[in-house]
Amino acid sequence: MKHTLSVLVENKPGALMRVTSMFARRGYNIESLAVGPTERHDVSRITIRVDCAQTSLEQIEKQMHKLVNVLRVQELVPGESIERELALLKVAATASKRAELIAMAEAFGARVADLGAESIVFELVGTPEQIDSFEELVRPHGLKELGRTGRLGLHRAAGRANKNRPTVLV
Amino acid sequence: MTGADAILRCLEAEGVTVMFGLPGGAILPLYDAMARGTSVRHVLARHEQGAGHMAEGYARASGEVGVCVATSGPGATNLVTPIADAWMDSTPLVCITGQVRTHLIGTDAFQECDITGITIPIVKHSWLVQDVRELPEVMRAAFHVAQTGRSGPVLVDVPRDIQETEFDFSYPETVSLPGWKPPRRGHPRQITAAAQAVAAAERPILYVGGGVLNAHATDELLALAEKGRLPVVTTLMAKGAFPESHELHVGWPGMHGPKWSNWALNKADVIVAVGARFDDRVTGKLSAFAPGATVVHLDIDAAEISKIRHADVPVVGPLKSVLHELANELEPAQDRTEPWLRQIADWREAYPLRYGEDGPLLKPQRVLEVLEELGGGRDDVVFTTGVGQHQMWAMQYLTCDRPRSFISSGGLGTMGYGVPAAIGAKAARPDATVVCIDGDGCFQMTQQELATAVLEELPIVVVIVNNGYLGMVRQWQDMFFDERFSQIHLTQTLPNYALLAQAYGAVGLTAETEEEFREALEQALSAGRTVVIDARVDPREHCFPMIPAGAAAVDTIEFDASEREVLAP
Numbered sequence: 001m002k003h004t005l006s007v008l009v010e011n012k013p014g015a016l017m018r019v020t021s022m023f024a025r026r027g028y029n030i031e032s033l034a035v036g037p038t039e040r041h042d043v044s045r046i047t048i049r050v051d052c053a054q055t056s057l058e059q060i061e062k063q064m065h066k067l068v069n070v071l072r073v074q075e076l077v078p079g080e081s082i083e084r085e086l087a088l089l090k091v092a093a094t095a096s097k098r099a100e101l102i103a104m105a106e107a108f109g110a111r112v113a114d115l116g117a118e119s120i121v122f123e124l125v126g127t128p129e130q131i132d133s134f135e136e137l138v139r140p141h142g143l144k145e146l147g148r149t150g151r152l153g154l155h156r157a158a159g160r161a162n163k164n165r166p167t168v169l170v
Numbered sequence: 171m172t173g174a175d176a177i178l179r180c181l182e183a184e185g186v187t188v189m190f191g192l193p194g195g196a197i198l199p200l201y202d203a204m205a206r207g208t209s210v211r212h213v214l215a216r217h218e219q220g221a222g223h224m225a226e227g228y229a230r231a232s233g234e235v236g237v238c239v240a241t242s243g244p245g246a247t248n249l250v251t252p253i254a255d256a257w258m259d260s261t262p263l264v265c266i267t268g269q270v271r272t273h274l275i276g277t278d279a280f281q282e283c284d285i286t287g288i289t290i291p292i293v294k295h296s297w298l299v300q301d302v303r304e305l306p307e308v309m310r311a312a313f314h315v316a317q318t319g320r321s322g323p324v325l326v327d328v329p330r331d332i333q334e335t336e337f338d339f340s341y342p343e344t345v346s347l348p349g350w351k352p353p354r355r356g357h358p359r360q361i362t363a364a365a366q367a368v369a370a371a372e373r374p375i376l377y378v379g380g381g382v383l384n385a386h387a388t389d390e391l392l393a394l395a396e397k398g399r400l401p402v403v404t405t406l407m408a409k410g411a412f413p414e415s416h417e418l419h420v421g422w423p424g425m426h427g428p429k430w431s432n433w434a435l436n437k438a439d440v441i442v443a444v445g446a447r448f449d450d451r452v453t454g455k456l457s458a459f460a461p462g463a464t465v466v467h468l469d470i471d472a473a474e475i476s477k478i479r480h481a482d483v484p485v486v487g488p489l490k491s492v493l494h495e496l497a498n499e500l501e502p503a504q505d506r507t508e509p510w511l512r513q514i515a516d517w518r519e520a521y522p523l524r525y526g527e528d529g530p531l532l533k534p535q536r537v538l539e540v541l542e543e544l545g546g547g548r549d550d551v552v553f554t555t556g557v558g559q560h561q562m563w564a565m566q567y568l569t570c571d572r573p574r575s576f577i578s579s580g581g582l583g584t585m586g587y588g589v590p591a592a593i594g595a596k597a598a599r600p601d602a603t604v605v606c607i608d609g610d611g612c613f614q615m616t617q618q619e620l621a622t623a624v625l626e627e628l629p630i631v632v633v634i635v636n637n638g639y640l641g642m643v644r645q646w647q648d649m650f651f652d653e654r655f656s657q658i659h660l661t662q663t664l665p666n667y668a669l670l671a672q673a674y675g676a677v678g679l680t681a682e683t684e685e686e687f688r689e690a691l692e693q694a695l696s697a698g699r700t701v702v703i704d705a706r707v708d709p710r711e712h713c714f715p716m717i718p719a720g721a722a723a724v725d726t727i728e729f730d731a732s733e734r735e736v737l738a739p
Binding site: 009010013014017018021022025055058059062063065066067068069070071 | 286287290291294295296298300315319320347348349350471472473475476477
């Protein structure tokens with residue numbers, strides 16, 4: 001089963017490597033990873049998507065808590081959290097195809113980020129599932145290049161934002 | 171003062187009395203500072219791996235943090251094995267390495283190596299000091315992290331120019347690590363649940379690991395066992411954590427544990443794991459391990475809970491207070507566990523340790539029996555071992571009644587650990603006679619540290635259980651690879667260990683019979699000098715009983731005289 005973990009780490013050299021190294025060493029495969037600043041200059045957020053069983057997830061959380069640079073580990077449970085991803089897609093589009101593709105993109109809320117004689121670059125912010133759908137839709141038209149940021153998430157605005165989910169009573 | 175002087179002032183402030191190391195280019199300023207003066211004794215090793223294992227031996231014998239020092243590049247990479255060893259066995263270690271000057275980092279400079287990167291998977295934390303003003307804080311944090319929570323190794327990498335930079339030094343009183351919050355006490359509700367589980371058990375057992383020693387909780391363990399009349403098995407890491415001559419001690423679990431010990435653990439209805447981690451060498455085939463048992467797991471490290479075996483009652487916290495509170499909640503046992511204890515005693519009688527007593531050659535087990543006779547159960551003897559058959563025989567035949575009197579490489583299984591660990595243990599326990607029980611293969615991996623033992627006046631006794639083979643590999647090739655012996659013959663006579671010892675200024679003795687060995691050992695134990703005894707033993711001996719890797723306790727292979735291996739010509 002797939003899980004999204006939101007990890008707050010001290011903004012220190014090597015912090016990301018310590019987290020990712022733990023995944024590699026313990027044999028867990030990271031599906032996507034997004035790292036960036038938070039509201040505090042000394043704290044970074046790592047959003048990790050991992051495919052593993054529930055018991056492995058608990059093990060991952062506990063192993064991460066042991067890392068000195070890790071401040072907090074939370075699972076972003078579907079329904080209780082917002083997840084978004086940014087994708088850039090370069091699609092083959094001659095002049096005759098342009099209008100059709102742009103109309104399709106509008107239905108998804110994708111914007112035209114760049115336009116050339118032979119192709120269009122779309123940018124799309126959405127749930128990872130929405131991006132999957134859009135990707136599928138444009139693929140037959142000739143998907144030349146694709147880049148995705150990996151998912152980013154936060155707890156929802158209404159309540160439960162600070163809900164910790166301890167797996168072991170300490 | 172300079173960064174280098176500051177490192178020494180930090181060590182002094184932490185109460186460090188001895189460090190183990192070897193100088194080199196990038197750590198020169200620190201060694202120069204030592205020459206200017208420090209209260210910390212420096213023991214000069216012959217190889218950085220030796221320095222690392224000495225620091226481990228020191229830490230394990232003293233219960234304090236071990237400190238080792240090495241230069242950048244190869245000096246630092248030579249520390250990787252001891253760091254990995256300390257990681258696996260939760261030994262508190264502060265490793266200080268020199269690094270190339272900050273402006274050279276990343277340029278593949280001479281003796282540059284990304285040691286913080288290399289060691290990330292095997293340290294609790296590490297620091298590359300980039301500003302000398304951070305140095306005191308980093309050193310303070312390093313000692314704090316190494317010994318709080320689950321103990322383990324940390325590394326501080328200090329570029330040469332940082333060591334040379336002048337700054338205003340002050341040692342911080344507190345440490346600021348917002349992400350480091352080891353549990354401070356066990357949850358009372360969980361402790362009550364644990365007490366209830368133990369009270370309801372008909373066949374309870376305490377399965378004790380090295381965590382009890384790191385937690386300095388051996389008195390609390392003894393009190394709990396006695397109050398509940400609970401039998402105790404101790405792992406290799408915990409040998410001596412519970413007095414082995416105590417009536418409630420029922421041996422050592424695992425691959426080469428006596429059958430009765432494994433029976434007791436596997437047939438228990440409640441297993442209380444205390445600072446132990448259900449290592450595969452203990453459990454064997456997991457699905458067949460103690461299938462009927464309810465598991466109460468007490469550990470400082472939440473990540474050990476249900477990592478291998480599901481814990482029905484987890485208690486995360488420092489073992490000293492957890493064991494104390496658990497004992498308080500437990501009603502005195504009365505006679506409830508007596509039938510179970512009698513059952514274990516019956517197994518003990520039915521399945522004693524056995525070995526072949528045929529032939530004229532000295533038996534390795536006999537060597538251990540003589541060691542036990544002359545040195546076992548003594549307060550003033552500390553044993554260390556290498557890894558392999560001799561280690562398992564040491565576990566089987568030696569009695570250790572005192573915590574920290576048996577020091578062995580458990581998790582990593584590091585051959586060559588014994589000699590340097592013994593030197594470190596001697597530095598921690600100058601009053602004690604430190605005996606390293608080694609194999610001939612192990613000894614040859616770190617034998618150069620005999621020079622350290624002799625010149626630094628840290629005398630040790632080394633007993634080489636010399637069968638001329640990589641014995642445990644030989645045993646596996648014999649038992650599981652159809653006797654196809656491959657690359658294991660070291661020979662019993664090359665090198666001549668007695669002459670080698672003498673070349674290092676130590677006493678070298680050779681023993682080929684029990685009488686010769688007994689005489690040599692008596693001499694060694696009272697010599698007050700470094701002595702190497704080359705005990706030439708029957709190479710055919712296997713270590714039994716044995717649960718093959720991945721098998722269950724019911725698959726135990728015992729010694730069978732009718733299946734004696736014929737020595738290949």
